[in-house]
Amino acid sequence: MTEEDKNLYVQDAYQPEYYSLTPTKMVRFFRVFWPWQILRFIFINIKMVKMIGKSHAKKTSL
Amino acid sequence: MARVVILGAGISGHTAATILRRSLSKEHEVVVVTPKEYWNWIPSNIWVGVGLMKREDVCFSLKKIYDKIGVHFHQAKAVAIYPEGSSELSKPHVVAESTTPGSEGQTIKVEYDFLINATGPKLNFAATEGLGPDKYTYSVCTASHATEASNKLHEIIQEMKQGKKKKIIVGSGHGLCTCQGAAFEYVFNVEYELRRHKVRDLAEITFITNEYELGDFGIGGAHFKRGGYYIHSKVFAESLYAERGIHWVKRAHVQKVEPNKVYFETLNGDESSLEYDFAMLLPPFKGHEISAYDKNGGDITLKLFAPNGFMKVDCDYSNKPFEEWDVNDWPKTYQSPEYKNIFAIGIAFAPPHFISKPMKSKKGTPITPTPPRTGMPSGIMGRTVAMSIAEMIKQGTDRPAYESPFAEMGVACVASAGASLLNGSAASMTMYPVVPNFKKYPRHGRNISYTFGELGLAGHWIKRILHHMFIYKAQCKPGWFLIPE
Numbered sequence: 001m002t003e004e005d006k007n008l009y010v011q012d013a014y015q016p017e018y019y020s021l022t023p024t025k026m027v028r029f030f031r032v033f034w035p036w037q038i039l040r041f042i043f044i045n046i047k048m049v050k051m052i053g054k055s056h057a058k059k060t061s062l
Numbered sequence: 063m064a065r066v067v068i069l070g071a072g073i074s075g076h077t078a079a080t081i082l083r084r085s086l087s088k089e090h091e092v093v094v095v096t097p098k099e100y101w102n103w104i105p106s107n108i109w110v111g112v113g114l115m116k117r118e119d120v121c122f123s124l125k126k127i128y129d130k131i132g133v134h135f136h137q138a139k140a141v142a143i144y145p146e147g148s149s150e151l152s153k154p155h156v157v158a159e160s161t162t163p164g165s166e167g168q169t170i171k172v173e174y175d176f177l178i179n180a181t182g183p184k185l186n187f188a189a190t191e192g193l194g195p196d197k198y199t200y201s202v203c204t205a206s207h208a209t210e211a212s213n214k215l216h217e218i219i220q221e222m223k224q225g226k227k228k229k230i231i232v233g234s235g236h237g238l239c240t241c242q243g244a245a246f247e248y249v250f251n252v253e254y255e256l257r258r259h260k261v262r263d264l265a266e267i268t269f270i271t272n273e274y275e276l277g278d279f280g281i282g283g284a285h286f287k288r289g290g291y292y293i294h295s296k297v298f299a300e301s302l303y304a305e306r307g308i309h310w311v312k313r314a315h316v317q318k319v320e321p322n323k324v325y326f327e328t329l330n331g332d333e334s335s336l337e338y339d340f341a342m343l344l345p346p347f348k349g350h351e352i353s354a355y356d357k358n359g360g361d362i363t364l365k366l367f368a369p370n371g372f373m374k375v376d377c378d379y380s381n382k383p384f385e386e387w388d389v390n391d392w393p394k395t396y397q398s399p400e401y402k403n404i405f406a407i408g409i410a411f412a413p414p415h416f417i418s419k420p421m422k423s424k425k426g427t428p429i430t431p432t433p434p435r436t437g438m439p440s441g442i443m444g445r446t447v448a449m450s451i452a453e454m455i456k457q458g459t460d461r462p463a464y465e466s467p468f469a470e471m472g473v474a475c476v477a478s479a480g481a482s483l484l485n486g487s488a489a490s491m492t493m494y495p496v497v498p499n500f501k502k503y504p505r506h507g508r509n510i511s512y513t514f515g516e517l518g519l520a521g522h523w524i525k526r527i528l529h530h531m532f533i534y535k536a537q538c539k540p541g542w543f544l545i546p547e
Contacts, residue, residue, distance in 0.1 A: 015309075016300070016304075016310065017300075017303070017304040017307075017309070020297075020300040020301050020303070020304035021297055021300070021301040021304075022301055022304050022305050023301065023305060030518070031487055031517060031518040031519060032484070032485045032487070032518070032519045034519070037518055037519040037520040037523075038520070040516070040518055040520040041520035041523055041524065044490045044516070044520055044521070044524060045524065047492055047512070047514060048474045048490075048492055048524075049546075050512070051472040051474060051492045051494050051512045052438070052472070052474060052546050052547075054470075054472055054494060054512070055438070055439075055442055055466065055470070055471045055472045055473075055494075056442060056445070056446075056466065056546065056547075057442070057445060057446035057449055057464040057465065057466045058464065058465065058466070059463065059464060059465075060394075060395060060450075060461070060462055060463055060464055060465045
């Protein structure tokens with residue numbers, strides 16, 4: 001790392017971005033890792049279908 | 063024979079028209095009056111705005127579909143409603159001005175037994191000086207706007223390829239904007255495109271928003287269970303901005319836009335400006351200017367509509383302070399309290415108040431995201447009202463048979479953060495209910511089992527599938543009615 005690069009890190013500190021949660025390499029890997037994402041695809045769809053089911057019209061209680 | 067007239071053919075209006083046509087026998091008429099002759103799958107405008115899709119991929123002609131299923135279609139813009147009839151026509155009717163090429167401006171009168179107002183929002187670019195495609199900024203609110211945004215974006219990408227640095231601003235163009243989700247999606251798709259074109263290091267991207275915190279989305283944000291903690295969507299959203307190197311300015315009201323400069327004030331009273339080479343700023347929304355008259359010609363517009371132009375429905379519009387807001391303030395049947403044969407759905411209904419806590423700057427400028435009414439709730443409202451009207455016609459009653467209380471409605475949202483089947487991503491979020499209910503869910507206002515968010519490639523696949531599925535459904539192809547809203 002050059003002195004110039006180090007200074008860039010100093011500049012970034014104390015910016016809002018500096019305090020944010022950021023993903024590790026493993027998290028970023030799993031975000032595009034097909035086998036894991038296929039499982040997440042199934043899980044998210046089940047979640048959404050259940051939630052959609054709760055939201056649809058019902059007979060009025062008026 | 064009954065005639066149901068639907069004003070507008072967006073997600074809610076088109077859903078209502080197709081379901082009514084399917085539910086009612088042919089002796090009854092379903093009539094759509096809408097100024098545009100095409101239907102637009104708005105969620106995919108984001109991809110048109112970065113050049114990954116063309117206008118034709120997200121729009122199709124409504125007339126062909128309506129001819130096929132037996133819905134009468136008038137390409138016209140509603141300008142007045144006579145819910146009690148008038149001296150010229152005794153039945154309730156709508157006056158509309160034709161927008162059909164060749165007969166623009168001609169007045170037509172359409173009688174109705176039931177009326178659904180699904181006119182959507184009027185894009186209020188005029189609220190901020192210099193805002194909008196006719197001035198200095200771009201928009202992705204319509205497919206045409208998105209095409210213009212894409213052309214400009216690719217122009218500056220070409221300049222970046224020559225080694226020029228560029229400043230990009232995306233976000234809300236006013237302190238009372240809604241649909242922050244669309245700006246969220248657009249900024250990440252722009253960032254993804256810049257990386258794809260290998261010019262990311264030459265761009266400084268800033269997201270400017272009227273949200274109190276990132277991830278508010280006009281609904282006060284949401285809490286998710288993650289890593290042993292309940293985290294607010296602020297953490298989720300900020301993480302993504304920080305990861306992608308996108309700066310942000312929050313709690314901001316854009317005061318005016320000049321060529322290459324955006325001026326804004328923030329809640330704490332600071333005034334500042336940002337320079338830009340390309341800016342996509344969303345406008346605030348207001349209702350379409352439709353007047354209403356009683357049978358004697360007296361103006362009853364404010365009886366039917368709120369001052370912002372959205373139609374009043376079965377909400378509690380009393381001016382309560384934030385601390386007294388209640389989920390029961392929100393509508394259930396979307397029926398007008400004044401006329402039992404009029405309904406308003408989608409963005410056209412007037413919300414009783416904000417969902418996020420209202421805030422004002424030291425100068426008194428309101429800086430609060432207004433309530434979003436995204437595709438899923440709009441579609442559900444369309445279906446509910448269509449089912450109610452069909453039943454009201456069959457039973458001969460003025461009581462809606464179905465309800466979908468807005469406050470008990472969930473929302474599923476898939477926000478694209480980079481479009482690629484191999485390494486793209488999207489934030490998949492569900493929230494239940496959309497309006498926080500602190501009486502039922504005291505800690506977070508929402509059911510945590512149904513409220514979650516995560517980022518990944520699976521979200522992009524879902525977004526892509528939804529694009530094809532909903533266009534298929536909207537085109538009324540075989541089995542369309544089996545696809546839920």
